Amino acid sequence: MTQSTTADLGADAPDAETEATRRDFLLIATGAFAAVGAAAAVWPFIHQMNPDASALALSSIEVDISSIEEGQAITVMWQGKPVAIRYRTAAEMEEARATPVDDLADPVARNDNLDPAAPASDENRSVPGREQWLIMLKVCTHLGCIPLDEAGDYGGWFCPCHGSHYDTAGRIRIGPAPENMAIPPFEFLDETFVRIG
Amino acid sequence: MQHDYFPRYEPKTAVGRWFDSRLPLTRLMYDSFVAYPVPRNLNYFYTFGGILSVMLVVQIVTGVVLAMHYVPHEDFAFDSIEHIMRDVNYGWLLRYIHSNGASMFFLAAYIHIFRGLYFGSYKEPREILWILGVVIFLLMIATAFFGYVLPWGQMSFWAATVITNLFSAIPLVGENIVTWLLGGFAVGQPTLNRFYSLHYLLPFMIAGVVALHVWALHVTGQTNPTGIEVKSKQDVVPFTPHATIKDAFAMTVFLILFAWFVFYLPNYLGHADNYQKADPLVTPAHIVPEWYLLPFYAVLRAVPSKLLGVVLMFGSIAVLFILPWLDTSRVRSANYRPLYRQFFWIFVAVCIGLGYLGAKPAEGGYVIAARILTTYYFAHFFLILPLLGLFENPRPRPASIADSVLKPADEVSGAPAAAGGVAAPETRG
Ligand code: HEM
Ligand code: FES
Numbered sequence: 001m002t003q004s005t006t007a008d009l010g011a012d013a014p015d016a017e018t019e020a021t022r023r024d025f026l027l028i029a030t031g032a033f034a035a036v037g038a039a040a041a042v043w044p045f046i047h048q049m050n051p052d053a054s055a056l057a058l059s060s061i062e063v064d065i066s067s068i069e070e071g072q073a074i075t076v077m078w079q080g081k082p083v084a085i086r087y088r089t090a091a092e093m094e095e096a097r098a099t100p101v102d103d104l105a106d107p108v109a110r111n112d113n114l115d116p117a118a119p120a121s122d123e124n125r126s127v128p129g130r131e132q133w134l135i136m137l138k139v140c141t142h143l144g145c146i147p148l149d150e151a152g153d154y155g156g157w158f159c160p161c162h163g164s165h166y167d168t169a170g171r172i173r174i175g176p177a178p179e180n181m182a183i184p185p186f187e188f189l190d191e192t193f194v195r196i197g
Numbered sequence: 198m199q200h201d202y203f204p205r206y207e208p209k210t211a212v213g214r215w216f217d218s219r220l221p222l223t224r225l226m227y228d229s230f231v232a233y234p235v236p237r238n239l240n241y242f243y244t245f246g247g248i249l250s251v252m253l254v255v256q257i258v259t260g261v262v263l264a265m266h267y268v269p270h271e272d273f274a275f276d277s278i279e280h281i282m283r284d285v286n287y288g289w290l291l292r293y294i295h296s297n298g299a300s301m302f303f304l305a306a307y308i309h310i311f312r313g314l315y316f317g318s319y320k321e322p323r324e325i326l327w328i329l330g331v332v333i334f335l336l337m338i339a340t341a342f343f344g345y346v347l348p349w350g351q352m353s354f355w356a357a358t359v360i361t362n363l364f365s366a367i368p369l370v371g372e373n374i375v376t377w378l379l380g381g382f383a384v385g386q387p388t389l390n391r392f393y394s395l396h397y398l399l400p401f402m403i404a405g406v407v408a409l410h411v412w413a414l415h416v417t418g419q420t421n422p423t424g425i426e427v428k429s430k431q432d433v434v435p436f437t438p439h440a441t442i443k444d445a446f447a448m449t450v451f452l453i454l455f456a457w458f459v460f461y462l463p464n465y466l467g468h469a470d471n472y473q474k475a476d477p478l479v480t481p482a483h484i485v486p487e488w489y490l491l492p493f494y495a496v497l498r499a500v501p502s503k504l505l506g507v508v509l510m511f512g513s514i515a516v517l518f519i520l521p522w523l524d525t526s527r528v529r530s531a532n533y534r535p536l537y538r539q540f541f542w543i544f545v546a547v548c549i550g551l552g553y554l555g556a557k558p559a560e561g562g563y564v565i566a567a568r569i570l571t572t573y574y575f576a577h578f579f580l581i582l583p584l585l586g587l588f589e590n591p592r593p594r595p596a597s598i599a600d601s602v603l604k605p606a607d608e609v610s611g612a613p614a615a616a617g618g619v620a621a622p623e624t625r626g
Binding site for chain 1: 355358361365380391477558559
């Protein structure tokens with residue numbers, strides 16, 4: 001509505017204008033309500049794709065480690081992913097310890113049992129007092145392949161998919177993978193059992 | 198395109214008239230595929246659109262019958278494929294048609310796309326037509342990927358793992374997106390089940406976009422090897438019988454190639470690892486995608502950074518969306534662009550080279566070569582195409598499509614230049 005029309009309408013003008021404003025308000029309010037409603041209706045369709053209750057229920061496992069000798073490793077499944085449990089030799093640990101943290105591609109420990117900012121020293125890749133045990137998600141942090149044991153330029157793991165090399169502490173040394181392999185939350189229950197998750 | 202060169206639909210019976218005035222479907226078909234004028238000089242590269250439509254139908258028909266026997270469950274999927282191969286009547290045939298059909302579909306799509314690149318089909322006024330084509334290509338890739346997961350072999354499983362993990366490169370929310378896509382913390386039953394649902398859905402979405410693609414085509418009309426728009430009835434022939442017969446002949450030749458693969462080399466394009474059941478504990482030593490995705494895989498692996506690798510891989514397709522605005526030349530067909538024509542063939546070689554490198558292990562010289570070719574791939578779009586339009590001196594073009602076919606070659610190329618006395622600025626760039 002232009003200025004002149006408003007003037008022409010004379011005394012009726014303010015009324016007409018109030019009407020228009022109220023309608024605008026109703027229109028916008030209805031529109032907004034419908035938009036919020038539509039967005040809320042979409043959510044169940046999106047959220048149904050997230051892990052369901054049965055997948056979330058399998059969140060921890062207990063593993064018997066009493067039969068693993070020094071230099072041996074076993075692989076167990078946790079949340080659909082392989083976890084390596086490796087009883088490392090002194091030589092392997094020495095090799096990992098000799099590497100300055102500054103030389104690492106990823107300087108963060110990626111250990112769920114420690115502070116998220118803990119540096120990626122060999123000690124921080126396990127838990128205090130049990131440094132010989134490396135318990136780690138054996139999943140390449142590039143695109144999720146399973147690296148080969150005791151392989152690669154650093155004697156730890158080698159991912160054949162796109163060529164990532166990990167050292168004996170599971171830390172990324174060269175290749176496209178951005179992070180050290182992840183250490184899941186775990187706890188030694190006694191000499192025989194460790195609980196993962 | 199002007200559409201009154203040939204007589205339009207005229208219902209001949211009372212029933213025809215009755216129907217036509219209520220739903221002019223026959224009219225739409227007649228006017229689109231019988232009376233529709235096509236340039237008289239189309240070559241065989243212009244038959245691949247029709248071939249692609251038929252391939253889509255082949256995939257849908259074989260897919261729907263395979264779905265009657267396939268079981269989308271992690272414990273049974275692999276066995277159900279073997280059941281199809283051994284027990285189901287003609288199951289082996291239907292499956293081989295479907296799995297080789299995917300390859301043939303992509304072969305046709307690549308020829309179709311490179312045809313567009315050569316003859317400048319993406320240029321004004323066909324930008325929307327081109328963009329719809331790129332959308333179809335993306336949907337095809339998604340469909341083929343979901344389909345490849347269904348047999349639940351080793352390659353299926355690890356392709357699903359690697360491809361979904363690409364999304365973990367997204368900062369902050371990447372991991373959540375991957376979990377959401379998988380329906381778990383690793384590829385498993387929820388993943389297989391939803392991929393099956395999507396594999397069934399997407400081909401029908403492709404069919405929908407194809408309809409839009411053809412609609413857009415029939416608004417602007419086809420290009421042709423001269424790149425000159427249709428100017429008069431002299432330039433065109435009716436779709437039926439001319440294009441119909443030519444398409445049918447090309448299709449027959451294409452189907453012979455297809456049949457050769459289905460009957461004599463049914464597993465040649467596949468990977469032996471996929472006849473091993475999925476094992477979440479062991480990644481095969483060489484995981485590679487199907488041949489039609491190798492060039493993009495090479496781009497992914499060429500980059501040492503995870504995020505950048507993923508960005509460039511998607512970028513190598515996304516760049517096609519803006520191609521109409523990157524090519525600055527006003528001359529459409531490479532036949533009249535002496536420099537672009539050479540760069541076109543270099544580009545083809547680069548794409549094939551990337552495909553070769555995508556199949557090789559990501560190490561040493563292969564990675565270096567992949568980096569060089571990836572750089573060239575993007576330079577083609579962002580440097581060469583914009584600059585060529587400014588510096589290239591196009592060859593004189595014939596005055597019309599009819600001229601180009603009816604007059605002897607030397608006269609055609611000489612005529613327009615002599616006529617106006619101009620190798621004029623308006624023909625340049
Ligand atoms: C755009 C069209 C399509 C493409 C490119 C495509 C591609 C593929 C591919 C590459 C495979 C794996 C083949 C193998 O290695 O065994 C596959 C499998 C399968 N597809 Fe499709 N497909 C398409 C349409 C459909 C449709 C419409 C259905 C209908 C439900 C379908 C149902 C299936 C089934 C049940 C399988 C598993 C059986 C098998 O692997 O042979 N597909 N598809
Ligand atoms: S998944 Fe391990 S290097 Fe790519």
